[in-house]
Amino acid sequence: MIIILLLSSLMAYAQSPLHWSHILEVSDRHEFYQNHENIEKPRDAWQTLFGLIYLDSEFKKLKDCVFLKVPGSDPGILKIKTISAYSKCDTSLLEEGSKEVSGIKSVKFAIYEKEAYLDLTLTDFKSQKWEASLQSSFKKPEPKMQMSSTELRAPKMIFLAPVSNIQVKDEKKPFLKDKTLCHDINEDCQEVSPSICSDCSGGWYEIPNGCSSGPKYCGQHVCGSKDQPACRRGMKWQKKSSEFDCRTDSSFAYCSKGLKVVCEGKKAFCR
Amino acid sequence: MRPRPYKAVRAKRPETPEKLFTQVIEAAKPSVLKLWEEGDRYFPKEGTRCEEEIQHEKNVGRSYYQCNPHFWQCFWQGGVKDFPSLEIDLFGQTFHIRARASYNSVSAYSQLPRYIELFKRHSPGIDLHYGYMVELEVKELPGFSQSMILADSCRDTFLPQRIYGYGKVKDKREDGFIWDNFDRNIFVDKFYVTNRQVNEWRLLSGEPGKVLAERKMWPRPAFLPLKDQKAYCAFYGKRLLEAKIFDASTMSPSDLKNPLPDKIYRPDTPWQRDLSRSFLGMARINPDYQLTPLDCQLAQVQGCHEKYFTTDSATWMGFNYALGFYSESLQNFIEPQKNIKMSSRFFAAASPWHELGLLSEWNGVQSESRPVAFRCYEEVAP
Numbered sequence A: 001m002i003i004i005l006l007l008s009s010l011m012a013y014a015q016s017p018l019h020w021s022h023i024l025e026v027s028d029r030h031e032f033y034q035n036h037e038n039i040e041k042p043r044d045a046w047q048t049l050f051g052l053i054y055l056d057s058e059f060k061k062l063k064d065c066v067f068l069k070v071p072g073s074d075p076g077i078l079k080i081k082t083i084s085a086y087s088k089c090d091t092s093l094l095e096e097g098s099k100e101v102s103g104i105k106s107v108k109f110a111i112y113e114k115e116a117y118l119d120l121t122l123t124d125f126k127s128q129k130w131e132a133s134l135q136s137s138f139k140k141p142e143p144k145m146q147m148s149s150t151e152l153r154a155p156k157m158i159f160l161a162p163v164s165n166i167q168v169k170d171e172k173k174p175f176l177k178d179k180t181l182c183h184d185i186n187e188d189c190q191e192v193s194p195s196i197c198s199d200c201s202g203g204w205y206e207i208p209n210g211c212s213s214g215p216k217y218c219g220q221h222v223c224g225s226k227d228q229p230a231c232r233r234g235m236k237w238q239k240k241s242s243e244f245d246c247r248t249d250s251s252f253a254y255c256s257k258g259l260k261v262v263c264e265g266k267k268a269f270c271r
Numbered sequence B: 001m002r003p004r005p006y007k008a009v010r011a012k013r014p015e016t017p018e019k020l021f022t023q024v025i026e027a028a029k030p031s032v033l034k035l036w037e038e039g040d041r042y043f044p045k046e047g048t049r050c051e052e053e054i055q056h057e058k059n060v061g062r063s064y065y066q067c068n069p070h071f072w073q074c075f076w077q078g079g080v081k082d083f084p085s086l087e088i089d090l091f092g093q094t095f096h097i098r099a100r101a102s103y104n105s106v107s108a109y110s111q112l113p114r115y116i117e118l119f120k121r122h123s124p125g126i127d128l129h130y131g132y133m134v135e136l137e138v139k140e141l142p143g144f145s146q147s148m149i150l151a152d153s154c155r156d157t158f159l160p161q162r163i164y165g166y167g168k169v170k171d172k173r174e175d176g177f178i179w180d181n182f183d184r185n186i187f188v189d190k191f192y193v194t195n196r197q198v199n200e201w202r203l204l205s206g207e208p209g210k211v212l213a214e215r216k217m218w219p220r221p222a223f224l225p226l227k228d229q230k231a232y233c234a235f236y237g238k239r240l241l242e243a244k245i246f247d248a249s250t251m252s253p254s255d256l257k258n259p260l261p262d263k264i265y266r267p268d269t270p271w272q273r274d275l276s277r278s279f280l281g282m283a284r285i286n287p288d289y290q291l292t293p294l295d296c297q298l299a300q301v302q303g304c305h306e307k308y309f310t311t312d313s314a315t316w317m318g319f320n321y322a323l324g325f326y327s328e329s330l331q332n333f334i335e336p337q338k339n340i341k342m343s344s345r346f347f348a349a350a351s352p353w354h355e356l357g358l359l360s361e362w363n364g365v366q367s368e369s370r371p372v373a374f375r376c377y378e379e380v381a382p
Helices: A002-010 A018-022 A149-153 B017-037 B069-076 B195-204 B226-235 B243-250 B279-285 B293-298
Strands: A025-027 A046-055 A061-069 A076-084 A099-111 A115-122 A127-133 A157-160 A181-185 A191-193 A204-206 A216-218 A261-264 A267-270 B086-090 B093-099 B117-120 B130-138 B146-150 B156-159 B163-166 B177-180 B186-189 B327-329 B376-379
Touching: A018 A046, A018 A127, A018 B017, A046 A099, A046 A115, A046 A157, A061 A099, A149 B156, A157 B017, B017 B069, B017 B086, B017 B093, B017 B130, B017 B146, B069 B093, B069 B130, B117 B195, B156 B243, B156 B376, B163 B243, B186 B243, B195 B226
Parallel strands: none
Antiparallel strands: A025 A046, A046 A061, A061 A076, A076 A099, A099 A115, A115 A127, A157 B146, A181 A191, A181 A216, A204 A216, A261 A267, B086 B093, B093 B130, B117 B130, B130 B146, B156 B186, B163 B177, B186 B376
């Protein structure tokens, strides 16, 4: 009984930051350290353990980077640095932390689907256990009848972390400008880079090229009129399993009455 | 062998109030969402007591109160019941969830602090163009609160991926203009854009002076010039509804289970393939035809009482007001001059305009005698 009492007095459940119960996702996870592995190498060097992304009460997307100076000849140091969610943790590795815990003897961490843990043992043999809860991760559902656009793109309710007025560099990622290519699909219908069209400020438009998904650009959707991109008509209404090449079969696109579909490469325009 | 008796596993009550608060709020999510999305179910029979937020009229359907920030404000400021709260039973205790009046008053609405605030994203990151910020607390756990964004999940509805027809065909054996929306996620507004929604656009655009003050007008369609209709939709990353999408949303497919049918039919009305068998057809051949209440539920034509936010004539995919009520502005990239659905309450039931696939030309300027409503659609980026 005495041993249990003694051990429990050494176990200090330190308060992890309150906003860690509102984490959206984990990023920048160290590529080698395993869950519950005692971190011992590289001794006396700063390492990024992971980043925790959340929305503050002003809807600013922030990231708490968790850095560790691995214990070696000197005790280790744990450092939390809040940065913009759009920056990489490694860029702030050597900057002063927003919160630091020194005198660390050993560190373990673990990241699961719904939680992240950080176990610290200090040189005075006291322990601290920090926890972060991840909001249920949003998986894009299959669209179906009666579904709203909101349900397809985001949770119906998003919790905001109880922090505000945190000044960070590059806190705002700018919207993509009009005419920016936001979904790159090449002439062989291969996706060169994933769509970032949701980052356009006022919508996007597609230039049909005979692929099931054509290249997309930020800006107002105007199609079918003279010198504008042709409008997408679809590739299944023809009920034939041919490949659509603008030069031979432009039925996947249409123009306003009186105009013709003209091809620029595989992209369809109206002249 | 007898099955082992079921032993309920009870979740352990968290030791710290912070964690308890987090768990209570998490458990309250479904109730909070229900209040937000199904405000119509909470709307009292005797009406509300919040004149500055809601001036309910009998001709406004309860769907108007779904995802409605004025109903949320009214509920929490005591306009529905005296001591509003949502009760959650957890860990053998009843907790009372309440909203906080954390946001500044909006003078265009009322002088009272607000329980809800409009939100429009100022930078990309999360794929949500707009929503409403609220802050909740738990009566039994003072000192804690939780801010959150409520999304507008009541506004639009999905247009299933299949083959569709546009417009009329002269000969029913012809296919006419056929298109498909496979690999596209198109969502169409269920109702016309309202003055309430335009007021929010004005506030978010820094034009509070343009907010329409007359409460009774808030559930009614907004009659903006064409240029502003397009600007409104674009502000939310949406587009003014297209004629071919209007037709797709209103012309019921003959076989819902087959997205690639051999023949695309173009019904004359959303509820009856042949006009001649509907009251509109009867009215055309019988000049003495008397409208019934059921007729007015199907299409609000001349002689019907106006009814806003009624779902009586929802089409196969949940689109309201396919025929009648107000003329509707449409973009048309196939035949650009055909940019208005004429069928409206300004034409008698016998009018030839009351038929699907019939469009006319609008110059984009509103007139008091025949106002033109609009709605938006959105194609969600892959």
